[in-house]
Amino acid sequence: ELHESIRRQSEKLLQSNEELERFAYVASHDLQEPLRMVTSFLQLLKKKYDQQLDETAQKYINFAVDGANRMKTLILDLLEFSRISSLAVDHTVIDLTEVVKKTRMVLKSVIDESHAKINVSVLPKVCGNESQLLQLFQNLVSNAIKYRDLSIPEIEITYSETPQQWQFCVHDNGIGIDADYHDKIFIIFQRLHNKKDYSGTGIGLAICKKIVQLHGGNIWVESSKGKGSKFYFTISKFQTSAIDGSKL
Ligand code: ADP
DSSP: OHHHHHHHHHHHHHHHHHHHHHHHHHHHHHHHHHHHHHHHHHHHHHHHSTTTSOHHHHHHHHHHHHHHHHHHHHHHHHHHHHHOOGGGOOOEEEEHHHHHHHHHHHTHHHHHHHTOEEEEOOOOEEEEOHHHHHHHHHHHHHHHHHTOOSSOOEEEEEEEEOSSEEEEEEEEOSSOOOGGGTTGGGSTTOOOSOTTTSOOOSOHHHHHHHHHHHTTOOEEEEEOTTSOEEEEEEEESSOOOSOOGGGO
16 A cells, blocks of 8 residues: 555656656757847957947847847856756666876866966776766866865775675865855856856756765765865666666
């Protein structure tokens, strides 16, 4: 009796989760086209009428371009979030040392500009999806750089293992996170640092959580304000997916 009610509840949850993901996908996909129009007409306005526009009008156009750019980032992040589903994962053997090398390439401009130091031990080969694992490292390392304090960012990536799983840690010396927010930051759109100081959409860590769950693992943070952060995540050594009705 109890088992049946739990099963029904988890089916309902899965269904509403799927609906939400479909909505996020359709909405973000359909918003791209009108946004492209806004951006291209703003650019045209700037290019063609530059001489006729006074300073105030130019300032207004720049505000509008800024807003459109922020919206573009949000739409792309939302699309990425809704694209990551269990259906898409094909698991192969992935060398994480190579994944981190690629992460450095993708983030080259922010790494160079911030003079960030990234120390990585040789990482193991795991069973997983390459583009998702790249996205996971990319999100964690780019956050480690973005949420830096006044000192040069120093990031250390280490791992340990048990017979069942790999455990990784991305350790930074940045601004840190108050204990009250340790769980909240993995929920989509939850941000604790304001828009003015740090640009972002609040989607990155929700994407990380989804990816890690699809690799049969967990993600969590150990941190306190002003003391840097340690983001831990695990990856199962067996091919499993935690997004599975029986485990909800
Ligand atoms: P975004 O960076 O786009 O805001 P995320 O989902 O990646 O979204 O992160 C959610 C929030 O968690 C951020 O707004 C920030 O407040 C906090 N955060 C994430 N990573 C770090 C970090 N390495 N150091 C301090 N705060 C962090």
